[in-house]
Amino acid sequence: MEKMPFRDENPTMNVQAVIEAASGASVTSTDWRNGLPTLTGSKLTLRDLRLSDAPSLLAMLATEEVARFISPPPTTVEGFERFIAWTHRERAAGNYICFAVVPEGTDTAVGLFQVRQLEPGFGTAEWGFAIGSPYWGSGIFVEGAKLVVNFAFEVIGVHRLEARAAVQNGRGNGALRKLGAVQEGVLRKSFLRNGEYLDQVLWTIMDEDWRQAKAVWGVTVH
Numbered sequence: 001m002e003k004m005p006f007r008d009e010n011p012t013m014n015v016q017a018v019i020e021a022a023s024g025a026s027v028t029s030t031d032w033r034n035g036l037p038t039l040t041g042s043k044l045t046l047r048d049l050r051l052s053d054a055p056s057l058l059a060m061l062a063t064e065e066v067a068r069f070i071s072p073p074p075t076t077v078e079g080f081e082r083f084i085a086w087t088h089r090e091r092a093a094g095n096y097i098c099f100a101v102v103p104e105g106t107d108t109a110v111g112l113f114q115v116r117q118l119e120p121g122f123g124t125a126e127w128g129f130a131i132g133s134p135y136w137g138s139g140i141f142v143e144g145a146k147l148v149v150n151f152a153f154e155v156i157g158v159h160r161l162e163a164r165a166a167v168q169n170g171r172g173n174g175a176l177r178k179l180g181a182v183q184e185g186v187l188r189k190s191f192l193r194n195g196e197y198l199d200q201v202l203w204t205i206m207d208e209d210w211r212q213a214k215a216v217w218g219v220t221v222h
């Protein structure tokens, strides 16, 4: 739930794309600015946020353990509704996307994957994620992450995907390492949390590395 800056340029990319992911996961997209496609995996579905997701997101994400190392999530249902409305405006403006994480067999959002452009045209982008702690270690993260990273590279046209994780965030760093992200360095005292500046690890995935890895193991789940 990083602060997402507004950008005033619209990327001009071909987003008419159909990508077929391995292991039965498939994606069909027209123009993501008008609405995100539903990405389907074996354990979860990723879709656009709905205002009605606010109560479950509040219950899942506004907890001490989830929020410890991320920008503070909203603390009320209304706050989450405002956040959800903002994600739709930012998507329509071409700056940002946010997928809801919906476990297979339910219609309840239990987490988020966000991707925002760091430069006009989305060539360099940053992603972030948070999932309710009952679903940690369930495999939902890895499957969702692969679908989102694939979407960023193959549909949005991202070339370099960055992530920042507080050095103390064991699960966040472990999750990125497991996906094959490369640790480029440590951003010293770059993240203000509870009145204290924390160091963050800068992780990156490049489009060509992703395609190469995909050719070997596909968009499969560990």
Ligand SMILES: CC(C)(COP(=O)(O)OP(=O)(O)OC[C@H]1O[C@@H](n2cnc3c(N)ncnc32)[C@H](O)[C@@H]1OP(=O)(O)O)[C@@H](O)C(=O)NCCC(=O)NCCS
Pocket (backbone or CB within 6 Å): 065, 066, 067, 069, 070, 128, 129, 130, 131, 132, 135, 136, 137, 138, 139, 140, 141, 142, 163, 164, 165, 166, 169, 170, 171, 172, 173, 174, 175, 178
């Ligand atoms: C980040 C998050 C989405 C990852 O989802 P998850 O289901 O916990 O991730 P996984 O369990 O698949 O992977 C985490 C990995 O880190 C490892 N790990 C856990 N604690 C660790 C620690 N202290 N040090 C190192 N690795 C650790 C786990 O063992 C696991 O690897 P494994 O599957 O090889 O055993 C989830 O933990 C979350 O929402 N955290 C709170 C929000 C957050 O911090 N977001 C990240 C901002 S960068």
